[in-house]
Amino acid sequence: xxxxxxxxxxxxxxxxxxxxxxxxxxxxxxxxxxxxxxxxxxxxxxxxxxxxxxxxxxxxxxxxxxxxxxxxxxxxxxxxxxxxxxxxxxxxxxxxxxxxxxxxxxxxxxxxxxxxxxxxxxxxxxxxxxxxxxxxxxxxxxxxxxxxxxxxxxxxxxxxxxxxxxxxxxxxxxxxxxxxxxxxxxxxxxxxxxxxxxxxxxxxxxxxxxxxxxxxxxxxxxxxxxxxxxxxxxxxxxxxxxxxxxxxxxxxxxxxxxxxxxxxxxxxxxxxxxxxxxxxxxxxxxxxxxxxxxxxxxxxxxxxxxxxxxxxxxxxxxxxxxxxxxxxxxxxxxxxx
Numbered sequence: 001x002x003x004x005x006x007x008x009x010x011x012x013x014x015x016x017x018x019x020x021x022x023x024x025x026x027x028x029x030x031x032x033x034x035x036x037x038x039x040x041x042x043x044x045x046x047x048x049x050x051x052x053x054x055x056x057x058x059x060x061x062x063x064x065x066x067x068x069x070x071x072x073x074x075x076x077x078x079x080x081x082x083x084x085x086x087x088x089x090x091x092x093x094x095x096x097x098x099x100x101x102x103x104x105x106x107x108x109x110x111x112x113x114x115x116x117x118x119x120x121x122x123x124x125x126x127x128x129x130x131x132x133x134x135x136x137x138x139x140x141x142x143x144x145x146x147x148x149x150x151x152x153x154x155x156x157x158x159x160x161x162x163x164x165x166x167x168x169x170x171x172x173x174x175x176x177x178x179x180x181x182x183x184x185x186x187x188x189x190x191x192x193x194x195x196x197x198x199x200x201x202x203x204x205x206x207x208x209x210x211x212x213x214x215x216x217x218x219x220x221x222x223x224x225x226x227x228x229x230x231x232x233x234x235x236x237x238x239x240x241x242x243x244x245x246x247x248x249x250x251x252x253x254x255x256x257x258x259x260x261x262x263x264x265x266x267x268x269x270x271x272x273x274x275x276x277x278x279x280x281x282x283x284x285x286x287x288x289x290x291x292x293x294x295x296x297x298x299x300x301x302x303x304x305x306x307x308x309x310x311x312x313x314x315x316x317x318x319x320x321x322x323x324x325x326x327x328x329x330x331x332x333x334x335x336x337x
Contacts, residue, residue: 011068012307014279014314022071022237022268023064025057027085029273031078033106034142035128037169037198041142052275054084056293058091060271063303071100071237073126077273080109086116093121100237102126104167108144110152114159124163124236125156126194131175132185140175157189163236165192165253170219171212179219180226187250194240194253195219216256223252237267263316277307279314287313 012020030045031038052060061072072092079085093101100123107127110117117125129149131137137146156164166186170176179195186193197216223229229243229252240253263280270278275290287310289303296302 012064012311014311016314016316018264018266018314019068020267020269020311020314021069022073023061023069024073024075024268024270025061026075026077026271026273027052027054027057027079027088028077028082030081031076031106032081032108033078033144035106035130035144035169036140036142037171046274050274050290052271052273052290052293054082054088054091056275056290057088057271059293059298059300059303060275060289061092062095063300063307065095065097066300067304067307070098071102072098073102073104075104078106078108079103080105080113086113086120089117089120089122100124104128105152106141106144107149107152107156111148111155114152114155118159118161123161124165125161126165126167127153127156128168129153129166129182130168130170131178132181133178136175136178140171153189157191163192164189165194165236167194167196169196169198170214171198172214174212176214176219176222179222183223183227183245183250183252186252187245187248190249192242192251192253194255196255216254220254227252239265266314269310269314277310279310283315285313285315 014020028051034041034043064072074085074089074092076082082088089101089103092098101121102124103117103122104126105128107129110125110127114125127149130140131146134146137144137149153164166182168175168179168182170179182193195216198213220229227245230246232242232244232251234242234244234251239255241256242251242253244251266280270281271289272278275288275293277287277289279285279287287306289306292303292306
């Protein structure tokens, strides 16, 4: 097959036989929160000239879709702080072969944008919510207001997205005791929830990651004391292992980069806000797509060829470690959630 010709059936396959059909795009490294597990309190953000333009992001997104990608997730930082980002969602939402256009957000701006996002073609929304207590929420986010996020969740539910999910990062002795309350909250809302082990990306000084680690196995054990969790093979295309609760529409997921490595089934790559195509969350293997699209604007064939070639350097897996200096020094806001 000629890689210069777009074909939605063409698959991106790495050296280990894994098919890539999922692209996560960070549209900004900036955020209106400063979550303790995501970034340092005094972050240095990339110069705006280093950030991909919205037009460049659209070109890259279309190239991936022409090669068989069917799911795109827009992340940040906080994607909704990006000026004119609704235009980007409209452009991506118009791609015929894209079956799932999702958003990961802290929810603080959803009350304003939920309706526009739904109209633009967004199918699902993930909202970060680590505590139901306003004081804890403020401590974990440093700047966030719980009431504003809950108003955003209300707006998202009113907009009628296909699915809404909460993402909760639980830290030992900080908020791990809220897991059951968060599940009850999701059940009351008829939405999903995933619990995420903290990703050891970037150097932080707010807490000791090893001491704060609360494994998915510990959490699962806690929850089975209050809920009947039925394993399911359901998937939303990402790494969550889902469980059903009888009598509820809510799915409970666990994302476990430490305790249950999910690299063997990895189907995704990440585009950073600065245009680096990251082939693995926990490694630095990457291709500079910003340099390509700026040196050869409009050359879709060259862009597709570079994406196909990138599959040769997708590593087998990550090397996350909880203690010592992180293997990956970039913070989560730079990587894309």
